[in-house]
Amino acid sequence: MGLWIERQRNILDFTLSSLARRKGKNIALVLVYTVLVLLLASVMFFTHALRKQAVLVLQDAPAMVIQRMAAGRHDLIPRRYADAIRSVRGVSGVRGRLWGYYFDPVVSANYTLLVPERTTQEPGTIVIGEGVSRARAAFPGDILPIRGYDGQLVYLTITDVLSSTSELVSSDLMLLTEQDYRRLFNLPDGLYTDIVLDVRNSREVPTVAAKIVKLLPDTRPITRSEVLRTYDSIFDWRSGIVVVILSAALLAFVIFAWDKASGLSAEEKKEIGVLKAIGWETADVLWLKFWEGTVISLTAFLAGTALAYVHVFLTPAALFEPVLKGWSTLYPRFRLLPEIDPYQVATLFFLTVVPYTVSTVIPSWRAATIDPDAVMRS
């Protein structure tokens, strides 16, 4: 065993010397390969962590949201719908929700206005999310003017700013009283944005949803599992920008592999011929090429994966930030919790290290089995 290890180390020494002779080319190769792994691993880490966090955070979302549809579009729902839903067996905690959007022309940002079910807020006051506070430079005690349905400004006093640690769910929130909300949007009493409810037995949710649709055909129930499934498809592989990133990375990888697999350079063939002429066996030549592929791909895999972790979890994911922001003026500052799926890391390993190493060994096997004299002469 000791002899075998020493033999492999000698081959590895020779491999590294051989790589060092083409230093510039090989360093460039490792760098590009590392960036490729960095991109792929970053997308994998980011999407997995975001999906996992979405599931954990939204598991307490309402069991069901009932929207009223009018001519295919979401419409306000009357209170009598809530009364009808209460009669469905298994339903509890039926309540109307008031929420909507407000476009702030001062900073060109969209806010989400929401009336909390239970609140100690006084009319004329407002609680804002950290993102709103940042965008408007507004703090507790300040007055925030909001333009109402009639163009008149309604002045609300900021009483609190929601904690910055919850920005992932609350960055653009504005919490106000029902009275102020109805006044701002001229919303008559008895109309709500939608209705939320709880279901005593979670296994009955689909049955309850079906009963509600039968009872009120112009409604559309959205269950909690559907909400969670929505976030399952975020960064879906079919999504445009991710496809662009991945296809560019994949194309680069295919070029690498093709370059290796399509044959060896004359210099490399000559090297193999010389090695065989001085007594190297075919197996030794293959080991040499195996180590050559491994040195490059393993270094790139380890460095790329470590850099991806730092990029996604220890810095504000600078590569993704402009993509995530899109045209948003108001963007939450949040740090993802480092949820890593070992299966994904293993997949990345087998997708990056193994094909490259194999594509290095196969053409060398062809050259190594030909007569050394013929290889050198060609």
Add this chain to the structure above:
Amino acid sequence: MRRSTLFLAVIAALAGTLAILFVHARSALSEGRGLLEEQAAMVRQYGLTDLCLFTEARYTRHPSQADLHTAFQDHPLSLEHFPSGSLLPPPQPLKEQYGSLDRTTTQHP
């Protein structure tokens, strides 16, 4: 020093760094439980349904609450044009609903 020794040392250092980062992930996760609970409590308290990831359009701010026509909210022919739409496809239930409607109308013209 032999080149192979140097190389193995570099690989060991890189693997060690990766292992340290994965250990860091474990500890950061257990420390972050409080943060998750705080966010979940806010979701419970206010009955929230979506993450505040993309605030540029209402169907990207609350994708789970979007209907089939929200992408056309600004103009009848304004096809989905916000960059976030590239990252967030329409919710699966909507697609299923539309798919089944499409099949039904095809079968019964």
